[in-house]
Amino acid sequence: MAKHTIKYAAVHGSGEFPIDMLRYDQCWPICEKHAHLFSRDNGERAIVVATHAHNFTPARWHSFGWTIALITSDRYEAERQADQLNGES
Numbered sequence: 482m483a484k485h486t487i488k489y490a491a492v493h494g495s496g497e498f499p500i501d502m503l504r505y506d507q508c509w510p511i512c513e514k515h516a517h518l519f520s521r522d523n524g525e526r527a528i529v530v531a532t533h534a535h536n537f538t539p540a541r542w543h544s545f546g547w548t549i550a551l552i553t554s555d556r557y558e559a560e561r562q563a564d565q566l567n568g569e570s
Contacts (some may be wrong), residue, residue, distance in 0.1 A: 485533040486531045486554055487531050487532070487533045487554065488531065488532055488533070488536070488553070488554055489529055489530070489531050489551075489554070489555070489556050489558075489559035490502065490508070490530055490532075490549050490551065490553075490559065491527050491528075491533075491549070491550045491551045491559045491560075491562040491563040492527065492529075492530060492542060492547050492548070492549055492550070492559045493524070493526070493527040493547065493549075493550045493563075493566050494525065494542075494545070494546050494547030494548065495546070496546060498518070498519040498520075498528070498547075498557060499542070499545035499546075499547060500519070501545075502530075503543065503546075504513060504529070505541060506530070506534075506538055506541075506568070507532050507533075507534035507535065508530040508531055508532035508537070509530060509531060509532075510530055510531075510536075511529045511530065511531050511556060514538065514549050515529050515530070522556055525566075526566075526567055527550060527562070527564075528563065528568035529556075529560055529562075529563045529565035531556070531561045532543060536552075537549055537552055542547075555569055
């Protein structure tokens with residue numbers, strides 16, 4: 482049986498969160514805190530999502546006005562990046 486490695490991405494943008502990217506990249510928010518940030522319609526924010534299916538697609542995220550600030554296999558590194566982008570320490 483193949484071992485799946487979970488990859489994490491800190492995605493950053495403003496406006497409506499591109500929900501379709503969850504389906505496209507087969508990813509999910511890492512926790513309730515990050516899922517709650519989906520509903521913020523204005524202001525910049527960073528959200529950490531995870532996938533085990535395949536690689537993230539930065540160009541497609543960019544087409545929705547969002548960027549991938551970091552891709553890593555370290556969940557805590559992704560959370561630190563998102564916290565920094567959100568102005569948290």
